[in-house]
Amino acid sequence: MNKSCPGLHRPKSFKHEKNLLPVSFYSPKLSLYILVICVTVTLLILLQIHSLHTPPISPSPSPSWSLLQQWQKLVLNKTVSLPNCTQDLESRTPKLRDSVTFLPLKDLRYAKQPLEGHTWFMSSMYDTREEGEVQHQQFPSETSKGRLLCLKGRDTHDGSWNYYTLAWPEALPSNATLMKSLTFVAYNHYNYDNIWHGLSAVVPFVAWHKKNSCEIPTRWILYHWGELRFKMGTWLNTMMEATFGQVPYIEGFNKIKDDDQPVCFEKAVVMRHNEGGMSRERRMEVYDLIRCKARVYCNVSPERRGDQKTPDIGMTLLMRTGPRSFRNKTAVIGIFEKECKKVQGCRLMVAYSNNLTFCEQVELMSLTDILISPHGAQLTNLFLMDRNSSVMEFFPKGWLKLAGVGQYVYHWMASWSGMRHRGAWRDPDGEICPYSDDDRRCMSLYKSGRIGYNETHFTEWARNVLNEVKTKKSEEVSKHESASIKTCDCS
Numbered sequence: 163m164n165k166s167c168p169g170l171h172r173p174k175s176f177k178h179e180k181n182l183l184p185v186s187f188y189s190p191k192l193s194l195y196i197l198v199i200c201v202t203v204t205l206l207i208l209l210q211i212h213s214l215h216t217p218p219i220s221p222s223p224s225p226s227w228s229l230l231q232q233w234q235k236l237v238l239n240k241t242v243s244l245p246n247c248t249q250d251l252e253s254r255t256p257k258l259r260d261s262v263t264f265l266p267l268k269d270l271r272y273a274k275q276p277l278e279g280h281t282w283f284m285s286s287m288y289d290t291r292e293e294g295e296v297q298h299q300q301f302p303s304e305t306s307k308g309r310l311l312c313l314k315g316r317d318t319h320d321g322s323w324n325y326y327t328l329a330w331p332e333a334l335p336s337n338a339t340l341m342k343s344l345t346f347v348a349y350n351h352y353n354y355d356n357i358w359h360g361l362s363a364v365v366p367f368v369a370w371h372k373k374n375s376c377e378i379p380t381r382w383i384l385y386h387w388g389e390l391r392f393k394m395g396t397w398l399n400t401m402m403e404a405t406f407g408q409v410p411y412i413e414g415f416n417k418i419k420d421d422d423q424p425v426c427f428e429k430a431v432v433m434r435h436n437e438g439g440m441s442r443e444r445r446m447e448v449y450d451l452i453r454c455k456a457r458v459y460c461n462v463s464p465e466r467r468g469d470q471k472t473p474d475i476g477m478t479l480l481m482r483t484g485p486r487s488f489r490n491k492t493a494v495i496g497i498f499e500k501e502c503k504k505v506q507g508c509r510l511m512v513a514y515s516n517n518l519t520f521c522e523q524v525e526l527m528s529l530t531d532i533l534i535s536p537h538g539a540q541l542t543n544l545f546l547m548d549r550n551s552s553v554m555e556f557f558p559k560g561w562l563k564l565a566g567v568g569q570y571v572y573h574w575m576a577s578w579s580g581m582r583h584r585g586a587w588r589d590p591d592g593e594i595c596p597y598s599d600d601d602r603r604c605m606s607l608y609k610s611g612r613i614g615y616n617e618t619h620f621t622e623w624a625r626n627v628l629n630e631v632k633t634k635k636s637e638e639v640s641k642h643e644s645a646s647i648k649t650c651d652c653s
Contacts, residue, residue, distance in 0.1 A: 255332060259329075259334065259335060264314055264326065265325060266321070267283060267315075267322070267326055268324070268389075269283075269285035282388075283349045283385065284432065294439075294441035295373065295444065296370060296435075296440045296444075298366065299431070300430070301328065301429070301430045309328035311430040312326065313325065316390055316421050318389050318391070319389060321386075321388015329426060338423070338424040340426050341425060342380070343380035343381075343429065344431070345379060345381050345382075345383060345428075346379040346381070346433075347385070347432040348363050348384050349363070349434040350362075350386050354391055354393070355395040355398075357395060357397045357398055357543075358539045360397075361398060361542055366435075368451060369444060371405075371652065378407070378408065380411065382413065390415075393412055404452075404456045404459035437578070446579060447651075449580070450651075453579075454650035456524045457524060458653075460520070460521035462524055473638070475632060476530045476532070477530070477534065478510075478511045478513065478530040480513055480514075480515055480534070480540050481512065481513065481536075486537060486557075486558055486613060487536065488613050489614050495510075497617055501621060501624040504625075505629075511529070511530070523543050527547045531631050532551070532552045532628070535554075537569065541553070541555065544576060550580065550582060550634070551582070552581070552582050552627055552631060553576045555573070556586065557586055558612060559588070559590060560592065560599070560604055560607070564600070587616070587619060587620070589611075593608065593611055
């Protein structure tokens with residue numbers, strides 16, 4: 163049963179009772195109550211304000227009173243102005259500048275493990291590591307907290323007398339010179355004259371260049387064990403000119419009169435682990451770029467000899483003179499020449515890298531499908547062949563036991579650049595060492611040893627490689643696949 167209050171009827175619907183007047187809640191008694199409450203609250207607020215403005219009798223002021231006094235000074239009475247941020251920064255700049263500490267580029271504490279971990283070069287710095295990308299350091303960066311790289315010293319004999327530090331752009335070391343634009347800082351544990359060691363040190367910069375919108379360096383700074391170097395070998399220098407489109411400027415700090423005067427860099431990239439961290443895919447992309455740029459630089463056409471029905475197979479004997487050369491080069495050439503003549507379209511070329519200009523080497527490699535050569539720096543040219551080309555390598559006696567992992571560098575390089583390493587022949591005969599075969603003193607004798615030959619082994623080896631290459635090339639011809647002119651990356 164519905165119950166309703168007397169005198170008040172709730173409409174069922176506003177829609178059907180349009181003439182219903184609004185209900186009034188006005189009451190004189192209610193208005194009086196509200197007025198009393200408002201007056202009471204106002205009085206309490208006034209009393210509180212008065213108490214705050216009256217200092218306490220206690221000798222130690224309360225926190226509320228102290229806070230109010232400060233607020234009155236800062237805001238109400240305007241007796242103290244807000245601190246000037248610019249003046250504060252300027253006052254701190256000399257302190258930041260004086261706090262800069264230079265450390266030796268070569269940290270002698272790690273002399274026994276110079277290439278491990280952070281290495282002994284700039285040992286306090288951490289590398290940036292990204293999956294598949296080259297390890298590097300970049301300044302300024304988030305890692306460096308916006309600080310620039312600064313260097314000091316020009317010693318060419320002891321890297322512990324050259325120094326580095328990081329500094330904020332607003333607080334560079336006293337008397338520092340700021341060099342604008344991009345600087346590449348390279349570390350090489352060996353040297354920049356040997357084309358293998360030199361290329362290993364600069365390839366990571368090409369990787370960074372490719373990944374970072376093809377940015378080009380204004381200058382290079384070269385270090386070996388923390389010691390300054392002022393030139394690259396001719397082959398390497400020309401390769402970098404071809405890759406970056408300009409002759410690399412090697413910074414010699416000639417305009418810096420005082421060896422103790424610091425030099426800071428607006429932007430710097432440091433490499434100290436060669437190709438460390440790079441995936442095989444990334445390495446192949448980088449070698450593709452360098453190869454393409456070298457061919458463009460030398461005006462080498464990708465077109466090969468031969469007709470459309472017969473595959474063209476270039477077999478090159480890249481010879482050495484002196485250490486690790488063939489003792490009987492005529493016999494070796496004869497073996498490979500004989501097998502080459504058995505394969506239609508095969509051309510045997512014999513060359514000495516030390517007699518070829520840079521562009522002659524680039525052109526020769528562009529015509530080579532099978533590279534035959536003793537272990538040595540000249541094999542660095544292998545990446546200038548087309549992808550999937552073949553490499554056959556030869557060693558003197560004693561290298562397998564004593565040469566260490568360095569004997570495999572061209573095996574690795576073939577893989578990194580997309581080539582196929584077809585194995586190595588190791589001469590069992592050679593100089594007789596007065597010590598036991600595994601005595602490391604024998605390596606000084608074996609390192610520069612000369613290489614003999616095994617006609618039976620060389621003949622079968624050459625035949626197998628030629629047959630595989632012929633089959634592959636024939637498939638390319640049947641599919642009308644050939645090298646086509648394309649634009650290099652970063653062109």
